[in-house]
Amino acid sequence: MNLKIATEIGKCLSNQIRFQILEWLKEPEKHFPPHETLKHFNDGVCVTYIQEKTGLSQSTISTYLTNMEKCGLLISTRHGKWSYLKRNEKIINQFTDFLT
Amino acid sequence: MNLKIATEIGKCLSNQIRFQILEWLKEPEKHFPPHETLKHFNDGVCVTYIQEKTGLSQSTISTYLTNMEKCGLLISTRHGKWSYLKRNEKIINQFTDFLT
DNA sequence: CAAATATATCTATAATTCGCGATATATAAA
């Protein structure tokens, strides 16, 4: 972890919706329905479910999630036409270690 | 810690200078000279020293530090005409706990 | 009390980010 990446993460954490998404993804099965094709939550939650829960536009959420992935906060996995997002606990721990 | 405060902290962490100040204040004696009147670092470092080290204007740094104090990241203590700033480890830990 | 010093606040402009609709791309389904 370095200052540049840490502030990129800080930018993601400067918005309530983005921070909320990270909180939801701590326990995806508690906040999202199981996906129609992929029943488990091993790779997290698909973009559409996150978008619907936030109520923001598809393009806005897509940009949010892309940025959160770019700085390492999220891990994205594609299955067919869906992208699934989950927390990247390793980077999150590196960030909190850097801060403390 | 709640979502609102956490994102206020996130805003402070979204800028390299502000994040850098927090890093410096982990070991103030390593990054700043001892103050002319207050030799120890028990209450941290005065605004002027931080301002000089960053190279930003006095008003900008004052605003930064005020905001960092408002969200709880820093503790401000006045001694005479100087304000000293130190990290608020308690809030920082609450923030990292909230995130992880 | 007047002058000097440290910090805070106000105001304004520049830069960045927000959030959306439109559009493009990727993949699956018909």
Added chain:
DNA sequence: TTTATATATCGCGAATTATAGATATATTTG
């Protein structure tokens, strides 16, 4: 191969933040 669905990217006006100079306030010093 055409159509439908999921996601990504582009371009734009609106909102927010960055940063500084000017000014105000607080405190010490002479």
